[in-house]
Amino acid sequence: MAPLSWVVSANAPGTDFPLENLPYGVFTRDGPSRVGVAIGDQTLDLRACAEEGLFADIGESTVAACRAEALNALMACGPSAWSALRQRITALLDETSATSALRGQVARLLVPMHEAVMQLPCAIGDYSDFYASIHHATRVGKLFRPDNPLLPNYKHLPIGYHGRSSSIVVSGTAIRRPCGQIKSPSGQPHFAPTRALDYELEVGILIGPGNALGQPIPIHDAEQHIFGLCLVNDWSARDIQSWEYQPLGPFLAKSFATTISPWIVPMAALAPYRVPAHPRAVDDPELLPYLRHPEPEQAAIDLNLHVSLQSESMRQNGIPPLEMGKSNLRDLYWTLAQLIAHQTSNGCNLRPGDLLASGTVSGPVPGSEGCLLEKRLAPEPLQLPTGETRTWLEDGDRVVLRACAQAPGLARIGFGECSGTVTAAVHDK
16 A cells, blocks of 8 residues: 555645655745655655754755755766755654654645645756657657658667756746757758747756766666756757757757756656666667666656647637647656767766756657647647647747656656746837
């Protein structure tokens, strides 16, 4: 039987944040930022817990990290510290282990989520975005190379690029439509707001302890460097991208905004949902040694992903968001550990709080597309319940990403919401 929390909302069916989850985030409420943990519809204030001596037995550096205004210090503490803190927080919130006196003390340190303003969970020094979904890569490739959609290197190594960390924003932040150079039908570029704004359904890896410059992280040790996972929407201006990306890859078409969810789900919460890595075809190239998993049967995560869209007209008429696509993290061709091993294989040093994103996560069947670009293979534009159509995002559109790991007999592990609403370009005014 699943453990219950004395925080009643944590036991509700369908909650994202049961006792088995306990994701980390950073919030404000009438003061400076504070580290918190989600439990049901409440946020446990870890700074307050530390100040009241509830973490006295878990190590000075961990207690100090709980008092910080961002998660970077806790990220740097490493897996053993995370485990001790998680056990202690679980004991504080568990129905069977917390005494009535302890419950009363901890209850005063809970902040209702509707009163907490979520912030970026950490200072993100560097950001890499990958291209790890073979289904996404194949669909996009078919738009440009119908007979040979995958480039020769795709099955040999994880493809990625270095993104812009300064424009990473937390869920709920408005997304200003970007302007840039766009190639006109005549072949000449002009400067204008993008007319091909897209979303990308992704999962992000937040790095814990880093590695020294020049010292690669071996794949068998890669997950020891993961503090947790979040959702990522790497907004893209496809018309700007198609003109600028050759020969060096994405630039201004991506760097205007990337949205992440505020809660970081620890790998320990996802442990019951480990599954085998994506099967490689018999004619796929053999992996080089540094990319070979020591335990491929536990290398992936069974995590359901969803993206939905709600136009401004839909909101005004009380029409709920329309599901645009659903996929699963287990379908990635390259695993999270492989992304870390490859990122550091040249000696690149990662630091606590760095973000590595999966790239668009798509599945093999219609309806599993993780972005609008893939839907261009469909014969007709997307129809919204209001009668509107969409090829690309319009001003006022709100995009929401969600994720959960769920199976009979197991706790439902959710990620909360990763959302953003498109606003008009400055150039339009």
